[in-house]
Amino acid sequence: MKELGYFDGEFITLDTAKVRLEDRGYEFGDGIYEASRIYNGTSFALARHLERYRRSMRELQIPITDTDEEMIALHEELIQKSQIKNGTIYFQLTRGTAPRTHYFPEKMMPHLSMVIRESAVHSDWQENGIHASLEEDVRWLRCDIKTLNLLGNVLAKQSAHKKGYQEAILYRKEANLITEGSSSNFFLVKDGVLWTHPLNNLILKGVTRSIIVEKCAPKFDLTIVEKAFSPEFAYSAEEAFVTSTTLEVTPVTFINRHQIGNGEPGKVTRQLLQAYHEIIAQECSKK
Numbered sequence: 001m002k003e004l005g006y007f008d009g010e011f012i013t014l015d016t017a018k019v020r021l022e023d024r025g026y027e028f029g030d031g032i033y034e035a036s037r038i039y040n041g042t043s044f045a046l047a048r049h050l051e052r053y054r055r056s057m058r059e060l061q062i063p064i065t066d067t068d069e070e071m072i073a074l075h076e077e078l079i080q081k082s083q084i085k086n087g088t089i090y091f092q093l094t095r096g097t098a099p100r101t102h103y104f105p106e107k108m109m110p111h112l113s114m115v116i117r118e119s120a121v122h123s124d125w126q127e128n129g130i131h132a133s134l135e136e137d138v139r140w141l142r143c144d145i146k147t148l149n150l151l152g153n154v155l156a157k158q159s160a161h162k163k164g165y166q167e168a169i170l171y172r173k174e175a176n177l178i179t180e181g182s183s184s185n186f187f188l189v190k191d192g193v194l195w196t197h198p199l200n201n202l203i204l205k206g207v208t209r210s211i212i213v214e215k216c217a218p219k220f221d222l223t224i225v226e227k228a229f230s231p232e233f234a235y236s237a238e239e240a241f242v243t244s245t246t247l248e249v250t251p252v253t254f255i256n257r258h259q260i261g262n263g264e265p266g267k268v269t270r271q272l273l274q275a276y277h278e279i280i281a282q283e284c285s286k287k
């Protein structure tokens with residue numbers, strides 16, 4: 001099987017799923033989501049994804065329906081039923097369905113939906129690096145919540161895509177500071193030091209970012225500076241890369257017309273990618 005869905009208690013094929021017209025996720029983007037990876041038939045870093053999922057629920061005041069144990073069981077069931085060994089599970093929770101009002105109607109029943117798919121693998125991007133564009137960050141001021149409202153990210157990625165680039169690096173215009181990628185966190189290496197935006201309301205706390213900062217970088221005794229920097233600072237870096245569940249660690253060799261370092265994936269980036277792959281191999285060894 002290449003894909004399988006789950007909606008409100010039932011496993012379904014994607015074409016049979018029916019969304020209710022007045023689902024607030026559909027009308028307002030009133031919901032949250034996560035995307036986790038499956039390697040060798042095993043979920044990777046699922047506990048971290050579930051922790052962020054709970055936080056997003058709390059921030060949007062969506063009541064808890066399924067426990068962590070139930071969510072883990074659903075992940076395992078999707079993997080087992082679809083027989084997908086290397087894939088992605090996208091799951092989202094909307095506040096529920098009710099006649100349209102901006103405030104939260106009473107007695108809402110959240111809708112949980114999930115999709116498992118085989119992963120699109122971009123090993124050439126990891127080997128050769130990607131070209132990114134610089135785009136203005138026009139998103140709201142709660143980018144730390146993983147909500148369904150992604151238009152700021154979507155438009156930035158589309159602008160990069162139209163230029164033939166693979167990712168958009170976002171910057172806040174008034175402050176002239178880079179925040180993150182349109183669907184990734186952004187890092188650079190300058191004078192041997194690893195730089196990335198601090199965790200605050202302007203970026204998503206990426207699961208991959210956390211693993212790089214907490215587990216991979218310490219292996220190489222890298223100094224990490226969690227401080228915002230300008231696009232000009234990034235252009236003068238020796239190396240740059242983005243991290244995400246899908247991209248893992250992917251070198252960025254150009255931003256607009258600016259070549260980063262010598263235009264090839266850097267040493268530190270390669271080391272961190274390898275360390276990340278080792279952690280995956282440990283957690284998701286073949287069954």
Ligand code: PMP
Pocket residue numbers: 035153180181182183184185203204205206207208209243244245246
């Ligand atoms: N920032 C944004 C805006 C994202 O959409 C993503 C991808 N979910 C990330 C960062 C990276 O997060 P993660 O490592 O948890 O996939």
